[in-house]
Amino acid sequence: MSSSAERDFVTAHLEDLHADLDAWLRIPSISADPAHAGDVRASAGWLAEALRRTGFPTVEIWDTPGAPAVFAEWPSADAGAPVALVYGHHDVQPVDPLELWEHPPFEPTRVEGPDGPELHARGAIDDKGNVAFHLLGIRAHLAATGRNTPAVTVKLVIEGEEESGSPHFADLLREKRDRLDCDVVVVSDTGMAAPHLPSAVTSMRGLADAEITLRGPAVDLHSGSFGGAVPNPLHALAQLISALHDDQGRVTLPGFYDAVRPLSERERELMGRVPFDEAAWLAGPAASRTTTGEAGFSTQERIGARPTAEVNGMWGGYTGPGHKTIIPAEAHAKLTFRLVADQRPEQIADQVRAWVDQHLPEGIEAEVHAPPGGVAPCASDLDSPYMAALLSSIAQAWDSSPDDVLFMKEGGSGPEADLVDQLDAPLVFLGAGLPTDRIHSPNERVLLSQLHRGAEAAAHLWRELATVAR
Amino acid sequence: MSSSAERDFVTAHLEDLHADLDAWLRIPSISADPAHAGDVRASAGWLAEALRRTGFPTVEIWDTPGAPAVFAEWPSADAGAPVALVYGHHDVQPVDPLELWEHPPFEPTRVEGPDGPELHARGAIDDKGNVAFHLLGIRAHLAATGRNTPAVTVKLVIEGEEESGSPHFADLLREKRDRLDCDVVVVSDTGMAAPHLPSAVTSMRGLADAEITLRGPAVDLHSGSFGGAVPNPLHALAQLISALHDDQGRVTLPGFYDAVRPLSERERELMGRVPFDEAAWLAGPAASRTTTGEAGFSTQERIGARPTAEVNGMWGGYTGPGHKTIIPAEAHAKLTFRLVADQRPEQIADQVRAWVDQHLPEGIEAEVHAPPGGVAPCASDLDSPYMAALLSSIAQAWDSSPDDVLFMKEGGSGPEADLVDQLDAPLVFLGAGLPTDRIHSPNERVLLSQLHRGAEAAAHLWRELATVAR
Numbered sequence: 001m002s003s004s005a006e007r008d009f010v011t012a013h014l015e016d017l018h019a020d021l022d023a024w025l026r027i028p029s030i031s032a033d034p035a036h037a038g039d040v041r042a043s044a045g046w047l048a049e050a051l052r053r054t055g056f057p058t059v060e061i062w063d064t065p066g067a068p069a070v071f072a073e074w075p076s077a078d079a080g081a082p083v084a085l086v087y088g089h090h091d092v093q094p095v096d097p098l099e100l101w102e103h104p105p106f107e108p109t110r111v112e113g114p115d116g117p118e119l120h121a122r123g124a125i126d127d128k129g130n131v132a133f134h135l136l137g138i139r140a141h142l143a144a145t146g147r148n149t150p151a152v153t154v155k156l157v158i159e160g161e162e163e164s165g166s167p168h169f170a171d172l173l174r175e176k177r178d179r180l181d182c183d184v185v186v187v188s189d190t191g192m193a194a195p196h197l198p199s200a201v202t203s204m205r206g207l208a209d210a211e212i213t214l215r216g217p218a219v220d221l222h223s224g225s226f227g228g229a230v231p232n233p234l235h236a237l238a239q240l241i242s243a244l245h246d247d248q249g250r251v252t253l254p255g256f257y258d259a260v261r262p263l264s265e266r267e268r269e270l271m272g273r274v275p276f277d278e279a280a281w282l283a284g285p286a287a288s289r290t291t292t293g294e295a296g297f298s299t300q301e302r303i304g305a306r307p308t309a310e311v312n313g314m315w316g317g318y319t320g321p322g323h324k325t326i327i328p329a330e331a332h333a334k335l336t337f338r339l340v341a342d343q344r345p346e347q348i349a350d351q352v353r354a355w356v357d358q359h360l361p362e363g364i365e366a367e368v369h370a371p372p373g374g375v376a377p378c379a380s381d382l383d384s385p386y387m388a389a390l391l392s393s394i395a396q397a398w399d400s401s402p403d404d405v406l407f408m409k410e411g412g413s414g415p416e417a418d419l420v421d422q423l424d425a426p427l428v429f430l431g432a433g434l435p436t437d438r439i440h441s442p443n444e445r446v447l448l449s450q451l452h453r454g455a456e457a458a459a460h461l462w463r464e465l466a467t468v469a470r
Numbered sequence: 471m472s473s474s475a476e477r478d479f480v481t482a483h484l485e486d487l488h489a490d491l492d493a494w495l496r497i498p499s500i501s502a503d504p505a506h507a508g509d510v511r512a513s514a515g516w517l518a519e520a521l522r523r524t525g526f527p528t529v530e531i532w533d534t535p536g537a538p539a540v541f542a543e544w545p546s547a548d549a550g551a552p553v554a555l556v557y558g559h560h561d562v563q564p565v566d567p568l569e570l571w572e573h574p575p576f577e578p579t580r581v582e583g584p585d586g587p588e589l590h591a592r593g594a595i596d597d598k599g600n601v602a603f604h605l606l607g608i609r610a611h612l613a614a615t616g617r618n619t620p621a622v623t624v625k626l627v628i629e630g631e632e633e634s635g636s637p638h639f640a641d642l643l644r645e646k647r648d649r650l651d652c653d654v655v656v657v658s659d660t661g662m663a664a665p666h667l668p669s670a671v672t673s674m675r676g677l678a679d680a681e682i683t684l685r686g687p688a689v690d691l692h693s694g695s696f697g698g699a700v701p702n703p704l705h706a707l708a709q710l711i712s713a714l715h716d717d718q719g720r721v722t723l724p725g726f727y728d729a730v731r732p733l734s735e736r737e738r739e740l741m742g743r744v745p746f747d748e749a750a751w752l753a754g755p756a757a758s759r760t761t762t763g764e765a766g767f768s769t770q771e772r773i774g775a776r777p778t779a780e781v782n783g784m785w786g787g788y789t790g791p792g793h794k795t796i797i798p799a800e801a802h803a804k805l806t807f808r809l810v811a812d813q814r815p816e817q818i819a820d821q822v823r824a825w826v827d828q829h830l831p832e833g834i835e836a837e838v839h840a841p842p843g844g845v846a847p848c849a850s851d852l853d854s855p856y857m858a859a860l861l862s863s864i865a866q867a868w869d870s871s872p873d874d875v876l877f878m879k880e881g882g883s884g885p886e887a888d889l890v891d892q893l894d895a896p897l898v899f900l901g902a903g904l905p906t907d908r909i910h911s912p913n914e915r916v917l918l919s920q921l922h923r924g925a926e927a928a929a930h931l932w933r934e935l936a937t938v939a940r
Binding site for chain 2: 031032033034093094096097100164165205207209211216217218219220221222223224225226227228229230231232234235237238239240241242244245249282285286287288289290291292293294299302303306307308309310311312313314315316317318319320321322323324325326327328329331332333334336338361362363364365410411412413435438439440441442443
């Protein structure tokens, strides 16, 4: 175990980090549900107060047409110091099905796990945990280096709509372009392969979503009087969704793969270095009986490096107790698509409409609702000095060496691509999550040791980045 | 317009019929929803009181493990008079989607329609309207014939679970076999082709239902971390349901057609006599854009004489506001099957299980819940004297002649087959409904003129049946 002044400070002040995270996690900031709009606002308010308490001289709540973002800035006193911008989000996923939670999702609960103590709550890692460790990290940086201001100018922009597809984030970046100007973006919304496998994410997939409504009869019909003679929207929806993938597991949207950059041998080799026990992954995090997917690609490539289409929700007709003998008037499906370079989310809506038109049976009308926005895919430059600083910081915090830090492709999505587009700055990823953290699922958790190392890595990172020439 | 003492009495006492039906329709006796169990019981209580008030010397409420049935008997003083048993039900369908009702479903509302005044409410015709006209009908019979007791012994059994598949009705018939003994069953739960086309139903389809649950991952999974690599139960459900029919519109359950009696030329000829304007039917009652279904059969045959499979409800995953990027753990579908002679509902569950096993993708587990019971198909004997008495009564009430009364095959289902099995008595059908009454849909209605003629036909029927030798 290497020792450092940063680690000593973090270790001495863990209770501050735990107390902050507990308080923040009690705020149910679910951005997808309008009923929780007030809670998302309260979450922004809590974070702003915590940043002021930490010492940031500038802290502002930035309103948007949706949920507010939080901005903070702590300038370095050193002339010519680089500027780093931390990105994260303070909103969380919905919690249903609630009955599958072992503890109330918004009452943070300490649980003793096989890898040490865990904290269970919605947002424990995604993304309040990943943001909270920066509160302690910058204090550790200042204490360890004996400085009054950080070695680099540290800015944070923590948005409130990431779990809803960040519909207003790109506009916010445009509007606040000058305030957010920076040399490097530090994304804290990801994780690593395992507690003993320090690693850095190097890319994220994009996201596009669409909701499909199929309409048949003008009203629900008696299946005894009309069954077998008029189109049933539920049958049509089943036919449509069953045609979403071909027999090779490829997505059938016309043109879906046209912009997909083929995986290079180097990328496949780097991904292959990450140990992956498929049986254990299936039995554990994937909680599934078998793998499936696009022919010709490994499970890691399917979830990290290839585009996908998933139906997230489907409904129509009578779903109550007993049975109701109807042909329903409508059927609905919610779909999301994961995108990779160089796909663009704004291309998907037209592809979905064309695909629906191809598969729509006679007598059924379709409506496709594809909200604007979405998320583009993005990637780090593996050879930049910022990446070198990141790898050094991770290596120190996880008792490893920079050469042993693994590269991962994150299958999830965030507005990181907007940061690249709008701020014209390179990305590095510093996150403490694990594949086993059950984000977006019941019983989301964070491994406390990961949280502590994340705070330490953040402290190292501000020192390391100061050595990078602008 | 022919005149008769029965018609004169009915015409003079229409307000009694309207007042009774209004009061009964205000009771939301939805048998499929346990929350309305008390209302179904209240509906039975109301009917029992109305039958006593009408003069039935014997009125009893018969409890079952589910909702109660109502029994009434009015013996004829004439030695050797035939015994007729009226069957109907006092429970109603659920009312969702509530927002599509132009008037509250349980506040009966008079509406002036193209064919004269209508009464809008859930149950207006199915089946409270069809039962209520017997209250006035038997009074008209007694007044017109100057009798103190009906010319035939009249029994009624009005059950409370028909819209839930009559799960306990067969047992009740077994238990009360002696009390229900009769020469003919008069089913009042159907209708005719049009107000100007007096007609008699001669068969009904059977019904079987099944609920299918598909399970994939043990919990909802993050579609970014697992999408494209594990089976999605919603994709599997879509594949399964899309295979429910082949490209000829035939149901793919193994053995589904084995017991189906082929349509005879005489049956097809009789069905063909019923005028049917497919374009008008599509634009009106079917409220659909096109017809579909089993190849080689007319629309009338598809809805009346052939077996069918319909998905009545389907759900799974996230269906709330916004989007949630998950692979859901479960997917669900509710199916019902319409059966014709000589299919048996108890055969369907095994056929569904075999069919699910055939189409289940790897990594998905299925659970098929097929409740016992169901409904067998049944038919009238077109050449019996009871049918002659029915046709004569309908002809008098609708100002027609017995030879002009049309025969119809009812696509809907009821426990009529249990009555045949348990009571060993022939069936005739006397109902005042119309294909345009929107039963099981929002804005269910009854045409008041049909209700009035139904009451008159019932009055004639007791007199006509008395002439049939036992």
